Amino acid sequence: MTIDTDVPALEVRGLRKVYQQLVAVDDISFVMQRGEAFGFLGPNGAGKSTIVKIITGLVRPTQGTARVLGRPVSDLEMRKHVGYLPELPNFHRWLRAQEFLAFHGRLYGMQRQTLAKRSAEVMTQVGLAGREQQKLGTFSKGMLQRIGLAQALLNQPDLIILDEPVSGLDPVGQSDMRNILLQLKAQGTSIFLNSHQLADVEVICDRVAIIDKGRLLKIGPPQSLFDEPLTLEVHVDCANAELLRRLGAVSLAVQQDEQHPGRLLIEVQHEQQAADIAAAVHASGARLYLLKPHGRTLEDLFLHTLGASH
Ligand SMILES: Nc1ncnc2c1ncn2[C@@H]1O[C@H](COP(=O)(O)OP(=O)(O)O)[C@@H](O)[C@H]1O
Numbered sequence: 001m002t003i004d005t006d007v008p009a010l011e012v013r014g015l016r017k018v019y020q021q022l023v024a025v026d027d028i029s030f031v032m033q034r035g036e037a038f039g040f041l042g043p044n045g046a047g048k049s050t051i052v053k054i055i056t057g058l059v060r061p062t063q064g065t066a067r068v069l070g071r072p073v074s075d076l077e078m079r080k081h082v083g084y085l086p087e088l089p090n091f092h093r094w095l096r097a098q099e100f101l102a103f104h105g106r107l108y109g110m111q112r113q114t115l116a117k118r119s120a121e122v123m124t125q126v127g128l129a130g131r132e133q134q135k136l137g138t139f140s141k142g143m144l145q146r147i148g149l150a151q152a153l154l155n156q157p158d159l160i161i162l163d164e165p166v167s168g169l170d171p172v173g174q175s176d177m178r179n180i181l182l183q184l185k186a187q188g189t190s191i192f193l194n195s196h197q198l199a200d201v202e203v204i205c206d207r208v209a210i211i212d213k214g215r216l217l218k219i220g221p222p223q224s225l226f227d228e229p230l231t232l233e234v235h236v237d238c239a240n241a242e243l244l245r246r247l248g249a250v251s252l253a254v255q256q257d258e259q260h261p262g263r264l265l266i267e268v269q270h271e272q273q274a275a276d277i278a279a280a281v282h283a284s285g286a287r288l289y290l291l292k293p294h295g296r297t298l299e300d301l302f303l304h305t306l307g308a309s310h
């Protein structure tokens with residue numbers, strides 16, 4: 001089967017999942033294009049994993065439809081083009097790393113030679129080269145995440161679905177994971193990412209959806225989701241009256257730190273106004289030490305959005 005590159009990577013319409021009385025997913029719709037990196041953000045219990053389980057065919061929705069690479073989720077041929085790293089991988093502890101990959105390779109219907117070649121490649125890619133004969137039961141949590149990723153990449157998927165891939169990884173492992181995902185993205189792989197690591201989502205994802213209590217609250221490129229004006233943090237050697245007057249003229253508001261008078265928070269409408277701020281500092285004769293966006297991380301957005309919905 002060849003995958004039509006015109007069809008969306010994921011197409012979800014009116015998805016709903018009710019467990020007994022609990023509404024885990026409530027009328028979720030979105031389309032993710034091919035080559036896109038799409039992030040799902042939400043607190044524990046928001047319904048993220050349930051959605052992943054629906055699109056990987058592990059859980060049946062109560063209502064709604066999901067299509068993956070243009071096919072229904074039950075399509076076995078389509079699944080060969082999709083890599084999946086589950087939230088808490090529960091792998092067979094008695095298998096050696098190489099046996100584990102061979103097992104999955106056979107499920108994908110891979111030929112022996114291709115499998116051997118790809119196994120070596122993915123083990124290197126995830127930083128586990130040399131561990132081929134080690135049993136999964138002796139792997140650390142971080143190593144299990146890595147071998148899980150190796151398994152998800154084995155068949156060179158067009159779409160990779162990752163559920164909290166950096167949980168259990170140390171900072172080096174998190175950075176490795178981020179780099180691998182950026183590399184995949186550069187190669188044109190579509191990425192669906194559930195994560196609590198907001199900084200990673202911000203770096204990797206073209207678009208983000210925020211969900212809480214099964215409902216989709218916001219969707220869009222990370223930077224477009226902020227509806228407040230932008231705040232810039234500015235450090236100068238000396239904030240005199242002349243500087244404050246000039247800054248006031250090119251911004252919406254200027255706030256001076258009482259403890260450190262050289263530190264200012266400046267509200268502007270657009271990022272481009274940073275240039276006006278720098279010019280105002282120079283014109284007043286002050287020295288500019290630092291100029292950066294303040295409090296405009298995805299984390300702020302996340303907390304703000306959830307706060308507004310409660
Ligand atoms: N198999 C299940 N049976 C009953 N309730 C479930 C089941 N799986 C998930 N839930 C509930 O559905 C809600 C969403 O869970 P989940 O999708 O795992 O959230 P997330 O991945 O965002 O943390 C939670 O309240 C969870 O307890």
Ligand SMILES: [Mg+2]
Binds near residue numbers: 049050087163
């Ligand atoms: Mg989850």
